[in-house]
Amino acid sequence: MTSARQMHLGLFILGTGSHIAGWRYPGAIDTFQDLGAIQEIARTAERGKFDLIFMGDNLYADPGSHPSYTLRLEPLTMMAALAMSTSRIGLGATASTTYNDPYSVARAFASLDHISKGRAAWNAVTTSNPASGANFGRDLPDHALRYEIADEFVQVVTGLWDGWADDALVADRKTGVYLDPAKLRSINHCGKYFKVKGPLNIGRCPQGRPIVLQAGGSEPGQALAARTADVVFSVTQDIDDAKAAYASVKKRLPAFGRSPDSLTVLPGVMPVVGRTDREARDKLNTLQSYLDETNGLQLLSDRLGQDMTAYDLDGPVPDLPLTEGSQTFARTILAKARREGMTLRDLYNLNSAARGHWVLCGSPVTIADTLEHWFNERAADGFNVMPPYFHEGFEDFVDLVVPILQERGLFRAEYEGETLRDLLGLPRPERA
Ligand SMILES: Cc1cc2nc3c(=O)[nH]c(=O)nc-3n(C[C@H](O)[C@H](O)[C@H](O)COP(=O)(O)O)c2cc1C
Incomplete structure (x- = not known):
């Protein structure tokens, strides 16, 4: 029997896998620059009827913390390629609101939505690592300012996506009328950070607007998500945390005229699947045995926003304040x-x-x-699946876990609808 409420599953592709040493696992892929391997991952996700495949991004090359994440293809370019080798799954890419312009971002994601026939999603991130600034000639603004800029950025992008009516393109051979100028409009935005006239030079998207993903869990991050996002990726370590984060972002929605169901909350989870619990634990132990102390400490320093090499590794975790970096992970x-x-x-x-x-x-x-327990307890509307390595580390989830969720009526057995919005159960938005 199909339960009324079903899970949504996203696949987060990050380097050769989310475990920072996953590429060392026997048989794992060891490069993230091979389109063929990434196409195979996308096909597996589609076989598993996932809602979405999503690629994160950084704007600097630093092998320090997650070596296999250093080399990557630019996410939008990669998603355009994946649009050609998949047909149903949503395609999400990260683009920073700190180191981009809204016109370019609106145009690029509208293009991906047309190319993929309604499967595009934008992960709007504020960027939290100062190393990115050195590549753009401007320092990373502080946390509050990044979110203030992001807020205006998303507003401009959304306005641009609404610039064209669905029937603005006339293309009447008899009359010679190509466009109906009354059906496209400028936004004439003149704000604190951006000045954008519009409209875009691309017609209204198949989804109306591409899906907006958001992953900041700090106070301003949640506020931005409540105003603008369709899907939130949350960071969690246990069910109580996850329930609190879920409730916290959902309860903000009515203030923006939104229903709680209009936002899908997907906590990140790295599944390590074995035939038995024991085998899975052994697999995790093997993965952990590949860790390199330098990479591990660098990643911890990145997550906590401060240099952790100064502390005794076998001492207690020191009391640390939140910094201007990523607050939720810390x-x-x-x-x-x-x-x-x-x-x-x-x-x-x-x-x-x-x-x-x-x-x-x-x-x-x-x-x-x-996963069922978390879903039923309203800690999640589904999960952002982060395999430790590819391909086996993901195939085990698709071939062994997904069928159980399907048998229990917790997850779709077949794709329905045409667009990513359809998969997420979201209506096509009216032009504001
Ligand atoms: C699942 C997930 C994916 C993320 N992907 C990216 C990314 O691709 N690029 C990036 O710069 N930040 C990424 N982030 C970081 C967040 O977008 C956010 O900037 C960061 O958590 C700091 O925001 P906060 O202080 O509100 O938590 C990701 C976070 C999560 C949880």
């Missing part, structure tokens, strides 16, 4: 470290496994049971 992993009385080494091991996200290790049934 808050989430520090809270878990305190709850469990971790040493810094424990914390670095935890953080290296899934870059600060939740690791769920077990047999297919253990994993399906846990």
Whole structure:
């Protein structure tokens, strides 16, 4: 029997996998620049009836923390290529609101939406690593300012997507009328950070507007998500955290005239699947044995926004303030470290496994049971699946866990509808 509410599943592709040393696992892919391998990953996701495949991005090359994430194809370019080798799955790409212009971003995602026939999604990130600034000639603004800029940025992008009516293109051979000028409009935006006339030189998208993804969980991050996002990627380490983050962002929606169902919350999870719980645990231990202390400490320093090499690795986790970097990761992993009385080494091991996200290790049934529990407890509307490595680390999830979720009526057995909006159960927006 199909339950009324069903999960949504996104696949987060990050380097050769989310475990920072996953590329060392026997048989794992070891480059993220090979389009053929990425196409195979996308086909597996589509076989698993995933809603969305999503690629994160950084704007600098630093092998320090996650070596296989250093080399990557530019996400929008890659998604345009994947649009040609997939037919149903949503295609999400990251573009920074700090180091881009809204006109270019609106145009690029509108193009992806046309190319993919309604499957485009934009992960609007504020960028949290100062290293990016050195490549754009401007320092990373502080946290509050980044979100203020992001707010105006998303508003401009959305306005541009609404510039053309669906029937603005007339192309009447008899009369010679190509466009109806009354059906396109400028936005004439003149704000604090951007001045954009519009309209775009691309017609209204198949989805009306591409899907907006958001992943900032700080106070201003949640406020931005509540105003503008269709999907939120949350960071969590346990179900109570996840329930609190879920409730916190959902309760903000009515203030913007939105229903709680109009926003899909997907906590990140790195599933490590074995035939038995024991085999899964052994697999995780093998992955952890590949960790390199330098990479692990660098990633921990990135997540906490401060240099962690100065501290004793076998001492307690020090009391640290939140910084101008990414606040959610720091808050989430520090809270878990305190709850469990971790040493810094424990914390670095935890953080290296899934870059600060939740690791769920077990047999297919253990994993399906846990995901079902989280879903029923309203800790999640589904999950952002972050395989530790490709391909096996993802194929095990698709071939062993997804069928259990389908049998239980928790996840679709077939694709329905045409666009990513359809998969997410979201209506095509009216032109504002
Ligand atoms: C699942 C997920 C994916 C993310 N992808 C990116 C990314 O591709 N690029 C990026 O710069 N930041 C990325 N982030 C970081 C967030 O967008 C956000 O900038 C960061 O968490 C800081 O915001 P906060 O202080 O509100 O938490 C991601 C975060 C999460 C949870």
